[in-house]
Amino acid sequence: MDLAAARTRLAAVPDPEIPAISLVELGIVRELRETGAGLEVVLTPTYSGCPATELIADDVRAALAEFGRVTVTMQRSPAWSTDWITPEGREKLQRYGIVPPQCSAEQAIRVVPKLRCPRCDGGRTEQLSRFGSTACKSTWRCIECGEPFEYFKPI
Ligand SMILES: [Zn+2]
Known part of the structure; x- marks a missing residue:
């Protein structure tokens, strides 16, 4: 598993609402880690109940598909802040x-x-x-x- 390559790929995934900025730049990506079965990505959605949340998870899974099984975990606490x-x-x-x-x-x-x-x-x-x-x-x-x-x- 080339974790650095996965990280680079993840850094290129745009925010579906504001495509000019990536998910990493928006500060919603908490963690990318290797699991026994593939990768786990931990995200903190910007707003709870934001309709883009599922879309973002799909985009992340699609972007990292070549690295194996991708699990997207939502971590809602601490809540996302624009400071991120x-x-x-x-x-x-x-x-x-x-x-x-x-x-x-x-x-x-x-x-x-x-x-x-x-x-x-x-x-x-x-x-x-x-x-x-x-x-x-x-x-x-x-x-x-x-x-x-x-x-x-x-x-
Ligand atoms: Zn003006």
Whole structure:
């Protein structure tokens, strides 16, 4: 078993909701280990009850199929946090037009963030809705270029 090759393959699996970022960059891959029968991948889903969870497990199984039997285990505790998004993942989100979390979840309860537009870098932005295309994002608009964008809310 070439565990390093399996790790490389796993690192290339994109998030089905935001294909610009991989599952590893999103910080949901807890562990990849060899078992007697093949591989076990431990994932912490971003949100419980997220419909993408089954899809993600299927994608992981398909990506690693050549390495033998793949077991996907969901570990829901401790809960996933946006703090686990890697620096590379944050950069890719920003380039994709989704502003990555700007603070910890604890700070977010008290402060509405001041966001810069991911398209024109303008500093005058406003929140249009606390929810975006998914519950984990909020919808914003840039007053300078007029374009809407999404913010990945800290949790
Ligand atoms: Zn703008």
